[in-house]
Amino acid sequence: MTGRERLVTTFRGQRADRMPISPFIYNNNIFEMFGYTPDINTYMSPPDFDIPEKYVAYFDFFGFDVLFAPGHVWDRYVPPSAENWDVTILREGDQDKQRRTWVIRTPDGELRQVINFIRNSKHLIVLAPEKYIIETRRDFEILSKYLPPANFIDCEMLRRARMAVGDKGLVNVATQGAFNTLNQFRKLDQMFMDPVEDEGFYRAMMEFLLDWNMKHLLEVIAAGSESVEIGGNLATSGAGPRFFQKYVRDYENRLAQKIHKAGAYVVYHNCGDAQKIMHLYNDMEIDVWGYITGPPFGDVILDDVLRVIRPNMALRGNVDQVEFLRKATPAEVTERVRGLIEKVKPRGNWILSTSDFPLDGQPYENLHAFAEAGRTCGRYD
Numbered sequence: 001m002t003g004r005e006r007l008v009t010t011f012r013g014q015r016a017d018r019m020p021i022s023p024f025i026y027n028n029n030i031f032e033m034f035g036y037t038p039d040i041n042t043y044m045s046p047p048d049f050d051i052p053e054k055y056v057a058y059f060d061f062f063g064f065d066v067l068f069a070p071g072h073v074w075d076r077y078v079p080p081s082a083e084n085w086d087v088t089i090l091r092e093g094d095q096d097k098q099r100r101t102w103v104i105r106t107p108d109g110e111l112r113q114v115i116n117f118i119r120n121s122k123h124l125i126v127l128a129p130e131k132y133i134i135e136t137r138r139d140f141e142i143l144s145k146y147l148p149p150a151n152f153i154d155c156e157m158l159r160r161a162r163m164a165v166g167d168k169g170l171v172n173v174a175t176q177g178a179f180n181t182l183n184q185f186r187k188l189d190q191m192f193m194d195p196v197e198d199e200g201f202y203r204a205m206m207e208f209l210l211d212w213n214m215k216h217l218l219e220v221i222a223a224g225s226e227s228v229e230i231g232g233n234l235a236t237s238g239a240g241p242r243f244f245q246k247y248v249r250d251y252e253n254r255l256a257q258k259i260h261k262a263g264a265y266v267v268y269h270n271c272g273d274a275q276k277i278m279h280l281y282n283d284m285e286i287d288v289w290g291y292i293t294g295p296p297f298g299d300v301i302l303d304d305v306l307r308v309i310r311p312n313m314a315l316r317g318n319v320d321q322v323e324f325l326r327k328a329t330p331a332e333v334t335e336r337v338r339g340l341i342e343k344v345k346p347r348g349n350w351i352l353s354t355s356d357f358p359l360d361g362q363p364y365e366n367l368h369a370f371a372e373a374g375r376t377c378g379r380y381d
Contacts, residue, residue: 002167003065007351011170011227011265011287013312015348019341019378020065021371022169022316024271024291026357027070028124030054033061040095040117043125044073045154052161056168062364062371066169068161069229071154071220072176074127077184078102078113082148095119099130106146111139121360134186137201143185144208150216155223162224170226172267177230178251181213182206188234195247206251214258227265227287230255237273237299244277249284256285267316271356275299282310291317293355302340306347314349319370321354326362330369337373345380352378 001009001017009016031038036049045051051070059066081087086105093099096119104111114131134140153173161171176184182191182205194202217228235248256266267288268281274293278300281289292300292315302318309315318340319325325333337352344350352374 003169004165004167006065007067007170010314010349010351013287013314013349015380018380019345019350019352019374020067021063021352021374021378022065022067023319023321023352023354023367023370024067024069024174024317024357025055025058025064026124027051028121028360029358029362030058030070031123032360033058037122038125040093040098040119040125041091043117044070044075045157050160051157052164055161056164059168062367063375064371066165067172067227068165068169069172069174071157071161071173071225073152073154075100075115075117076152077150078104078133079148079151084146085148093117102133104133106142108142108145109138111142123360129187132185132187134205135190137198140201140205140208144204147212150212153216153220155219158220158223158225162226170265171224172227172229172265173220173225174229174269175217175220175231176213177232177268178206178210178213178255179235179248180231180233181209183234185209192239192243195243202247210251210255214255217255217259218262221259221262221264225264227267228259229267229269229290230259232268232270233272235277236270237276239277241277241280245280249280253284260285271298271317273299275301275304278305279308281313282308286313288314288316288351290315290351290353291355294318294320297322297355302343306344311347311349314351315344315347316351316353317355319352319354321356321358321362325354325358325366325370328366330365333366333369334373337370338377341374341377345378348380 006016006020034054084107088103090101098117100115102113111133113133115127115129117127120126235244259266265287268286271291271293294300
């Protein structure tokens with residue numbers, strides 16, 4: 001089978017010739033391999049670095065099955081200036097640390113957003129919001145009246161990715177789910193309190209942004225993303241099953257249903273705690289759940305996953321890239337992968353993967369051992 005055939009078969013809940021080997025790989029991993037130091041202003045979509053071509057080359061180097069994740073431009077949730085929506089961006093700092101302020105002027109008032117960007121390592125830039133756009137009901141009224149169409153995913157990159165990936169895998173842009181999208185505009189602790197203090201306000205925000213998000217995802221799918229990975233890593237075990245079931249699940253599921261209707265697969269991305277809520281994933285129209293993160297970086301118990309999750313849902317992950325893959329020997333990596341495969345192989349529908357993206361400095365000999373163990377042990381009889 002080609003990588004594409006292998007992944008499609010697995011996404012459909014069937015057994016391929018072997019388990020796909022598709023770790024979650026991020027921009028920094030590609031930049032590191034090719035010695036590129038990104039500009040803090042264009043990290044997610046650099047004009048002088050061909051992410052699709054280099055991403056496929058990275059996967060080819062290790063013999064991975066390609067699941068192309070880039071394309072999501074995290075700092076573009078505020079669309080550029082449009083009618084009744086005048087945007088000014090103020091930048092303070094340098095290439096290692098920058099404070100960026102968006103000032104949005106509308107006929108009904110002004111909105112502001114502040115995000116801090118930090119170069120965490122040579123090849124990785126991270127961000128942390130300081131001020132969110134929606135702080136009051138009035139802020140939301142202005143936003144919902146004047147917000148232009150979304151453009152936070154680089155559709156041109158996805159078109160090039162579809163050509164670069166070919167039969168080696170799938171384009172699977174990693175973006176946000178319904179709850180996570182609201183967090184791009186509103187502080188998380190407020191989001192957890194909103195349903196209690198004013199459920200109508202909470203649901204109005206979720207409904208508006210679900211529709212706004214999905215209109216953009218239709219463009220994304222048309223551009224070449226054959227699967228959409230929706231982030232669900234904020235409403236986790238910490239939120240609890242009652243909160244997730246009552247205030248989150250149906251919005252996530254409606255997004256998944258719309259993605260399916262548009263002809264794409266759905267990967268649900270929770271790389272953190274899920275032990276208390278994962279049974280509720282069975283009621284969602286998702287094709288794959290990643291990333292089955294066990295202690296100490298998550299709370300998921302693999303034996304419970306294999307017992308609880310419906311058999312036609314593909315599963316992805318469970319190999320720690322934060323500590324284990326970085327510090328282990330190649331022999332230890334081989335043994336860890338072999339043991340994981342022996343446990344999950346009877347179930348099938350497993351994608352060999354890390355529990356999220358590796359940081360800079362991941363030993364390449366360990367990634368080779370990871371891939372080789374997957375090829376050797378992951379074949380189905």
